[in-house]
Amino acid sequence: MWIETRGRGPDLVLLHGWAMNSTVWNGIADELAQDYCVHLVDLPGHGASIVTDALSLQMMVDAMDAAFPYPVQIIGWSLGGAVAAQWAIQQPEKVKSLTLVASSPCFMQRTDWRSAMPATVLAQFAEQLQLDWQGTLKRFISLQAMGDASARAVTKELLADLFKHGEPSITALSEGLAILRDTDLRDQISQITCPVLLQYGDRDTLTPLPTGHWLKSQLSDVELIVHQGAAHAPFLSHRADFLAAQLKFLASN
Structure with a gap:
């Protein structure tokens, strides 16, 4: 698994979203690395992390758990947030704090869950x-x-990052979409006991803001930051505000 480490200090793991790679964090990684040992991870099947086994959410969690045999703080964006949430549920002693960025416990709409992507999409x-x-x-x-x-x-920044760690495997992309389709952590999410920061955009169409409000209602130690005018990548569009909230949260945990 590809992992790039920058800086020194408490360990901080950054997990990207579907089809992307760890270079999406370059705009904030150096700032975070002034106070933290920042681990930029290409999730299994993404970027430079080539795998031969079929991807699943559990497989990704197991890979992360093996790569980091010590307590960490985590920032997870979109699919990376689901990996981080499952990790925190299964290994509470390993996850000191969790930040979910435009992520969801359930990415596809269900009859009792409309704040997500339609199944047809x-x-x-x-x-x-x-x-x-x-x-x-x-x-x-x-x-x-x-x-x-x-x-x-x-859009320009995400497109520029898309292939920086090589072209993705179509099989891995398909399996990643299946993870987005099938993941549903709603019944387990309240088991997360560590401090949680939620960073969401009010214009996000993939993980709409009601998701953030729902998560806030389910978690015991949680703060919700809403970035006005942001869509699915507030760490790019609202970098300064995102960093300010992130550094404040990390320092307190």
């Missing part, structure tokens, strides 16, 4: 991956930035 992405995977990833990035006050800049 995920099915379309899965089908289009087989026909034009590069175009599909570009469309997904456009969705992440849609509605953001800085949509053009966010």
Whole structure:
């Protein structure tokens, strides 16, 4: 598994979202590394972390747990947040604090859960991956930035990061989409006992803001930060405010 480490101090693990890689954090990593030992991870099957086994949420959690046999603080964006949440549920002694950025316990709509992506959207992405995977990833990035006050800049930055660690495996991309489709941690999320920071954009169409409010209602030690005008990547579009909230939270935990 690809892991780049910067800085010295308490251990801080950063986990990216589906189809991306750890370079998405470059805009904030050096700032965080002034006070923390920052571990930039390419999730299994993403970027430079090549795997031969089928991807699953549990497989990713097991890989993270093996890579970090000591307590860490975690920032998880989107899919990376689900990996981090499952890790915190299973290994509470390993996760000192958890930050969920535009993430969800359940990424696909259910009859009792509307604050998520429609099933048809995920099915379309899965089908289009087989026909034009590069175009599909570009469309997904456009969705992440849609509605953001800085949509053009966010899109440009995510596209620039997309292949910095190599081209992804179509199989891994498909398996990652299946994780987004099947993951549902709603019944387990209240088992998280560590301090949690929620950083969300009020214009996010992939993990809408009601998700953040729901998580706040389920967790015992939690703070919700809403970035006005941000969509799915507030660490890019609202970098200064994101960092200020993040550093304050990390320092207190």
